[in-house]
Amino acid sequence: MYLLTRECIDTKSIADKLKKPEDGAFVLFEGIVRNNSEGKSVRFLEYDGYESMALKKLEELGDRARRQFEIRDVAIVHRLGHMEIGECSVVIAISSAHRGPAFDACRFIIDTLKEIVPIWKKEFYEDGEVWIEGPK
Amino acid sequence: MYLLTRECIDTKSIADKLKKPEDGAFVLFEGIVRNNSEGKSVRFLEYDGYESMALKKLEELGDRARRQFEIRDVAIVHRLGHMEIGECSVVIAISSAHRGPAFDACRFIIDTLKEIVPIWKKEFYEDGEVWIEGPK
Amino acid sequence: MSIRVLFFASLADIAGTRETSLDAAGFPDVKSVFEKFTRDFPSFEGYRSSVLFSLNSEFARPGTPVKDGDEIAFFPPVSGG
């Protein structure tokens, strides 16, 4: 399951859809909007995306993870648009028979997503706003 | 939050309680009751625990993880008693500013839990039942 | 006062109970208590190399001394998670 959405991400529904009776392990990563960034207080975020390319890259990432690690299924959901502190910008969920490959795949996907998926974050502070360029 | 319970584990409520505005990453592991084990079809499981010692060990594990990794908070919930296929036997949740330590801590906790926390799994098959002894 | 002794998992099945107690006299250490139950329940023999001991909810060695009021547990290698 690969999705870009402008709504709140419903992690529970992603998890429920992903799990099957042959799975023994489920690993989940959520990126959350923090109230601070490199010492500055953050009011909220906006994410912009090159949607058609980003979706294609999410699919390629999931396919690569399934070839590279012994996992059964993957879900990657990234939110775009305005996000408040504490809301979830990205969810990566992995189901597999065993936990080792699930952890490895989840980490591979979030690390690589931050390098190659064309999505950009803009941080809004009390005194202005800045596009973040490159992973940090 | 450290808990042994005989009820279904409510992952969403654990996650909601754990997250704070200063967190940027949330990593979750769920151990799920699989329908098979080393080639045998599994009907259901039962977990037995030395409850007072197990709870103490969960607390020690969480404290160790918080000293060893740069995370903000930990929840470890293990279920005991009868569990059906697809149900969740253990949930480990980590919230932190950054994802690296959250993944490392989550994996450390589940790996170590499987070595030192006095809980035992009994697998029920079509033709009998077996106590599992040692991690596998 | 006496020693409280707990068994878990397959050891509880063999002993037919999860809990019993014992007069501490004559049992200087954890191992001597295990030996007593190995005489009571010969199937405990099969666990000699793998059994784990705890004393008052801490992992213990065979030579760990025991005294009145202690809680000892015997169990197989753990398999939670």
Place this chain on the structure above:
Amino acid sequence: MSIRVLFFASLADIAGTRETSLDAAGFPDVKSVFEKFTRDFPSFEGYRSSVLFSLNSEFARPGTPVKDGDEIAFFPPVSGG
């Protein structure tokens, strides 16, 4: 037919638009299109060493050839997740 050109994040702010189009004539490769917009929008100069190119939703090199009907995008290093 023409080339569709997309800008994202700070490059869209500088260009004042997310999308424009261009007659392909005289633009043999991705880099020549970027140079054209660097003339239109001098602030693009600051992105010369970091800008990423894509051609039809695949990362592209400066020398990747372009033709009528292609979709090119220019954007800063990504920061999703």
